[in-house]
Amino acid sequence: MKNRLKVLRAMRDWSQQDLADRLEVSRQSVNAIETGRYDPSLPLAFRIADVFEMPIEEIFERD
Amino acid sequence: MTATEKPGFTRTVPFWAGLTFGTFGAVMGLALTDAINATTTMIMMIVPAALFFQTMRAAGRRAACSGRGEAQRLYVKRVAIFASLYLVVIALQVSLLDDGEASLAVRAGLSIMPGLAICGVFWAIGRLIVEEKxxxxxxxxxxxxxxxxxxxxxxxxxxxxxxxxxxxxxxxxxxxxxxxxxxxxxxxxxxxxxxxxxxxx
Incomplete structure (x- = not known):
């Protein structure tokens, strides 16, 4: 699954740690999701959408 | 490092781990060569056990610095307890069963303890899986x-x-x-x- 996490984070000038703090996960989690090594669960994907105030489908897309 | 921490206690995990294994090896070596008796072995095992605690504390501090959660801190604490227990009971087993005169009940009791201490580490891994958020x-x-x-x-x-x-x-x-x-x-x-x-x- 592809995602725009890195771009959206850069637009807000957030570090991986900033985003991790907002999502209440580890920085490794954010890094793994950004690099496509880990696909988040649906609840975490919704939390990501809430943090960026965007619909899930604008953040994640199918391969 | 906080202002209240003593500089001598802020060394790295490998330093404390090396000291732990070094002293454990030394005490076991003395026990196995009959240089010291069972009671002295037990008393001396306090040193590697205390050093192991210090190793796990250092690991816990590093975990806290790297932003790890409560579940991992609990895991480190539990492993420290069971590993220290293991060190003590293995020394007890080696020292007291060495002469071969202990009764079956004593041998069974002493022999099951190291295994149970290791099972404690397995339990700690299970709890970490359950508690990690x-x-x-x-x-x-x-x-x-x-x-x-x-x-x-x-x-x-x-x-x-x-x-x-x-x-x-x-x-x-x-x-x-x-x-x-x-x-x-x-x-x-x-x-x-x-x-x-x-x-x-």
């Missing part, structure tokens, strides 16, 4: 544990058949717990390669 870290721990379990079971099975065929010598079954911990190391490497992170164990 970060789903990615939890995935890594489960992955690492599955690899370790597979490695230990595969080792036991293959060794068992080789032993039956008289190709290899007999080894005590507790070595497969050692294979499990070696498997955790392989699991961590696998996590690093596939997910870019070592994991939490």
């Amino acid at each position: 970060d789903e990615f870290i939890r995935t890594l721990i489960i992955r690492q544990t599955l690899i370790a379990t597979g490695f230990a079971l595969a080792s036991a099975t293959i060794w068992g058949f080789l032993e039956a065929g008289e190709v290899v010598p007999h080894i005590p079954a507790y070595w497969f717990a050692v294979a499990f911990f070696l498997g955790q190391f392989f699991g961590a490497i696998s996590n690093r390669i596939t997910h870019g992170s070592w994991g939490a164990l």
